[in-house]
Amino acid sequence: MDLTPLAPRAGQPLQPANLTSAATGRRRLIGVSNSNLVYFMNFSVSTAKDACNLIDAGAQQILVKMPATLHVAGGEGLVTLIIHETKGCREENPVEMTSMFRTNFNTDFYVFCSMNESVCEAYYDKETLIPALKGLYRRSMLTVEDLSDRCLVDGAPQENGAACCKECREEYVLEGCECHDPEDGQLHCFPADATVRVLGRTNAVRMDELQYGDLVRSVDRSTGSVSYKPVYLFGHRESAGSRRYVHIATAAGRTLAATSGHFVPVCVEGCTAEQLTLGAAVMQNRRAGNIRVGDVVLTADPSPAFETVESVELLAAKGAFNPYVRGADLIVDGVVASPHSDWILDSVAPAWMVPYLPYIYEALLAPVYGLYCIVGPATAEWLAHGLRLAESGASPAGGHAGYWAVLAGMAAPLSLTALLLGRTTAAALKKRV
Known part of the structure; x- marks a missing residue:
């Protein structure tokens, strides 16, 4: 059955x-x-x-x-x-x-x-x-105790029948329609069992198996076509612990799990196969916690198509992984999702700016991608996680200081190498003269 x-x-x-x-x-x-x-x-x-x-x-x-x-x-x-x-x-x-x-x-x-x-x-x-x-x-569903203990004022129920909170108790923060522990809110990502497609691999690859340099099947933002992009950074790579994830299920049976602050492209105009083919469909980045039943998301399993959201549930899942690719959106479990989530500007950005934050964050991460292209996957991984620079800069709580710390920390070894190489080259030239 x-x-x-x-x-x-x-x-x-x-x-x-x-x-x-x-x-x-x-x-x-x-x-x-x-x-x-x-x-x-x-x-x-x-x-x-x-x-x-x-x-x-x-x-x-x-x-x-x-x-x-x-x-x-x-x-x-x-x-x-x-x-x-x-x-x-x-x-x-x-x-x-x-x-x-x-x-x-x-x-x-x-x-x-x-x-x-x-x-x-x-x-x-x-x-x-x-x-x-x-x-x-x-994955396990949240209990009544979770909701009643965290929620101070109830709001109208969601379309899928789930309880919705309008105001949280003092020790919790409101994200979308749910109250969360602020410590949980520091990780914005996908669960360990979420999967992507990697070039050269027959089966889908779990997030906890994904590596720096893997070419991940993605949707290119500039052309709307499917392409393969390298993973140049992980904001988080945490296998332990369970966290709350928004599970967005489509009418075709695909389910995307992401933290409530993670961005997901939603179609707001021209949501037809013809408009998609012509590149005329209008997409808007929306936080997973703000997606509702009836919204239209983009899937790519195997080819790009629009699907209606049938249910949105808050469930628990293990692990926290946030891979970044450049100039494209990830295809996670068949559903297109941005690699970006809450970061340094979300707390101060006005509402009209929120849909554009993923593009701003991508521009801010351009130097990190540049370093990756120079030093390669192995060194980039060591800089990001061996020195724990990615973790220090990935949290929204780190603010601008965290961002600059990451850039400085990742650039320092490269700058030192360039300086030593320059001095060695200069000394060699003097000897020739």
């Missing part, structure tokens, strides 16, 4: 498990307490009926392809469900359907379907989630 079109509803993890039977009005006879059940996802009754048909045909195990946001890390989203018990499948007009099954990694799941509401809710027993797997969930 293919469940990839389904997605967890933002905000749904907030509700406690309802173990009251719609048919009897009493607690369902299952050997697990309410506190042990953790919400997983919901889906339509028609999907449950498809599973019932397989069970009626004699199937005792069902292979399921899960939505991308629910993948187990390192997996392909395929999970085997071993059916232990079902009720209501064979009834002609059931009031409800229930089932209990176990996955191939030995986690127990319970599904409760209400015929009146035409929806099924799936929960898993957290006591059966083995310790080795607890850290393997690729």
